[in-house]
Amino acid sequence: MVTVTLLGIAQDGGRPQAGCVKQCCHDIAREDWSYPVSLGIIGDDGKGHLIEASRHLTDQLQIWGNNEISSVWLTHAHLGHVDGLGLFGKETMGKTGLNLHLSESMLNLVHNNPFWKALLDQNVFIPTTFEDTDEITLDSGFSIQAVKVPHRDELSDMHAFLLKGEKKNLLFLPDHDTWKETLDFHGVDTIRGFLSKFEVDIALIDGTFWSSNELSGRFQHEVPHPPISQTLEMLGSKNERDPDIFFIHLNHTNPLYFDGPERKILLDSGWKIGVQGSVFEL
Numbered sequence: 051m052v053t054v055t056l057l058g059i060a061q062d063g064g065r066p067q068a069g070c071v072k073q074c075c076h077d078i079a080r081e082d083w084s085y086p087v088s089l090g091i092i093g094d095d096g097k098g099h100l101i102e103a104s105r106h107l108t109d110q111l112q113i114w115g116n117n118e119i120s121s122v123w124l125t126h127a128h129l130g131h132v133d134g135l136g137l138f139g140k141e142t143m144g145k146t147g148l149n150l151h152l153s154e155s156m157l158n159l160v161h162n163n164p165f166w167k168a169l170l171d172q173n174v175f176i177p178t179t180f181e182d183t184d185e186i187t188l189d190s191g192f193s194i195q196a197v198k199v200p201h202r203d204e205l206s207d208m209h210a211f212l213l214k215g216e217k218k219n220l221l222f223l224p225d226h227d228t229w230k231e232t233l234d235f236h237g238v239d240t241i242r243g244f245l246s247k248f249e250v251d252i253a254l255i256d257g258t259f260w261s262s263n264e265l266s267g268r269f270q271h272e273v274p275h276p277p278i279s280q281t282l283e284m285l286g287s288k289n290e291r292d293p294d295i296f297f298i299h300l301n302h303t304n305p306l307y308f309d310g311p312e313r314k315i316l317l318d319s320g321w322k323i324g325v326q327g328s329v330f331e332l
Contacts, residue, residue: 052192052215052332053092057110058085059298059324061258062130064106067302074303083109084307084326086130087224087299089254090114091213093190099123101211101222103134113327121149122175123194125224127159127205135166139174150175151186153196156206182209191216192332197248199223200231202274215332218251224299225256227274229284241284242292250293252330255281257297257323260305260312275299278306278316288320298324 058064065084066075088110089101098117102125104110111117122138125131138145152160157179160166169175180186182198192215201208210223226232229241238244245253258275278297285295297306297316305312306323316323 052094054213054220054330054332055090055114056324056326056328057088057090057113058104059300059326060084060086061299061301062086062128063302065302070302085110089222092117093188093192095190097190102131104130105133107134107137121151123211124152124156126201126208127156135169139169146173148175150177151180152177153207153209154179159206199226200235201225201227212248213332218332219249220252220330220332221248221250223255229276245293253293253295254298254324255295256299258299258301264303282319296322296324
C-alpha cells in the first residue's frame with residue numbers, strides 16, 4: 051500500500067512566521083506550529099520519497115516516523131520548498147547518492163548556486179530532470195507526473211505533481227498565480243475540468259490567502275496566489291462525483307487557522323483544510 055503523509059500545511063514562512071508580531075502569530079503553542087508544505091511518500095517496497103525540502107526537515111521527519119529517504123522531488127525554487135537541501139549534506143545527514151528530481155531550470159539554478167552545487171560535487175544528490183507531462187514510474191507501486199503551472203519564474207519554473215497509485219491519484223498543487231492562467235495553460239475552462247483532465251481523486255491545492263486584500267500595499271501584487279474565496283466561488287458546493295479537495299500552503303495571516311466564519315463557509319461547502327500529519331492511501 052502506498053501512503054502519502056502531509057508533512058506541512060503552511061506557506062513558505064511557516065507559522066508562526068519570523069518577524070510577525072500580530073495576533074495571528076502570537077502565543078501559538080509549539081504543537082500548533084505549522085511547517086512549510088511537504089509530502090512524505092512510502093511505496094509498496096517500503097522506500098521513502100520526499101516532495102520539497104524545507105528547513106523544518108527535522109520536525110517533519112519526526113512526523114513521518116523518520117523514514118529512510120531514497121528520492122527528493124522539488125516543485126520550484128521558492129523559500130520553504132528548497133531551503134532544507136543543505137541538511138542532506140555532510141554537516142547534518144551525510145547522505146550520498148540520493149536521487150534528486152527537478153526541472154531543467156531548477157537544475158540550472160542549483161549549478162549556479164555554490165552551496166547547492168557543492169552538494170552535487172560531493173555526490174550527495176544525483177540529479178534527474180523532468181519536463182511538463184513527464185511521468186516517472188518508481189519501483190514502489192506508484193508513479194509521479196510533472197504538471198507545469200504558471201507561477202513567478204524569476205528563479206525557476208513551477209511544476210505540480212500528480213501521484214498515481216493503484217487505487218487513487220493525488221495532485222499536489224501548492225503554488226500557482228491565478229486559476230485563469232493555469233486553466234488556460236492546460237486548455238480547460240473550469241477547476242473541475244482541470245482536475246478531471248488528470249483524473250484526480252485527492253487534490254492538495256494552493257490556499258495561501260483567503261482573500262485578495264489579506265496583504266496590504268505592494269505585497270498584494272508581488273505574491274500572487276488564487277484566493278480561497280475565489281476558488282470557492284468557482285467551485286460552489288462539493289457533489290458526490292467531485293474529488294476531495296484540501297487547501298494547503300496557508301499563509302500565517304490566513305483566517306482558516308482559526309475557528310471563524312471563513313472556516314465554516316469552506317467546510318459547509320464540503321471542501322477541506324489540510325491537516326499536518328494526515329495520511330492518504332493511494
